[in-house]
Amino acid sequence: MARRRTAILISGRGSNMSALIGAARAPDFPAEIALALSNRSDAGGLALARQAGVATAVVDHKIYAGRDEFEGSMQAMLDIHRIELICLAGFMRVLGAPFVARWRDRMLNIHPSLLPSFRGLDTHARAIEAGVKIHGCTVHFVEPELDSGPIIAQAAVEVRDDDTPETLGARVLTQEHALYPAALALVAAGRVQTDGARTRIATVRQG
Ligand code: GRF
Numbered sequence: 145m146a147r148r149r150t151a152i153l154i155s156g157r158g159s160n161m162s163a164l165i166g167a168a169r170a171p172d173f174p175a176e177i178a179l180a181l182s183n184r185s186d187a188g189g190l191a192l193a194r195q196a197g198v199a200t201a202v203v204d205h206k207i208y209a210g211r212d213e214f215e216g217s218m219q220a221m222l223d224i225h226r227i228e229l230i231c232l233a234g235f236m237r238v239l240g241a242p243f244v245a246r247w248r249d250r251m252l253n254i255h256p257s258l259l260p261s262f263r264g265l266d267t268h269a270r271a272i273e274a275g276v277k278i279h280g281c282t283v284h285f286v287e288p289e290l291d292s293g294p295i296i297a298q299a300a301v302e303v304r305d306d307d308t309p310e311t312l313g314a315r316v317l318t319q320e321h322a323l324y325p326a327a328l329a330l331v332a333a334g335r336v337q338t339d340g341a342r343t344r345i346a347t348v349r350q351g
């Protein structure tokens with residue numbers, strides 16, 4: 145089966161991007177990382193992508209008159225690279241409804257909490273503050289509302305009494321690096337169907 149051409153959108157250090165690039169090196173991985181696209185030219189992840197031999201592009205949101213123009217330029221870049229799937233990985237721009245609709249069921253995001261708890265920023269500090277015993281991360285399809293959309297996969301992490309946002313966040317990040325490639329593999333293999341707010345994962349038939 146042809147590997148699905150996938151773009152990773154980043155704004156920062158790109159550790160999830162690196163995990164996806166690493167996983168996609170396996171010959172039987174159903175997605176190929178064809179582009180790392182950043183809205184910031186100083187994103188650390190761009191150098192990591194280049195080192196890994198992945199094409200990079202910068203579409204700087206600051207030079208555009210508005211969101212539509214910025215997203216139009218991103219779409220043009222995605223078209224040039226014949227992208228079929230998008231993974232948001234620490235991409236710090238809110239995307240507009242037309243762009244999200246165009247990529248419906250083909251754009252994934254990773255969020256460092258067990259959604260629908262703790263949408264938005266500072267999730268680890270807020271989880272500790274709220275006193276939850278279980279925290280984690282979520283990969284979901286993107287919908288216009290921030291950090292919402294059908295959940296593809298989640299991983300749970302125990303919250304320890306002595307956790308700080310940093311120690312908890314580090315353990316969640318380790319889980320993110322395993323969860324995101326697993327979720328992308330499911331989507332790229334065509335095994336994820338959305339059904340309203342839910343997804344259903346098809347099992348693989350043997351033999
Ligand atoms: C991760 O915690 C991810 O869950 C969130 O942004 C962070 C990105 O980190 N969406 P990195 O750039 O992948 O290292």
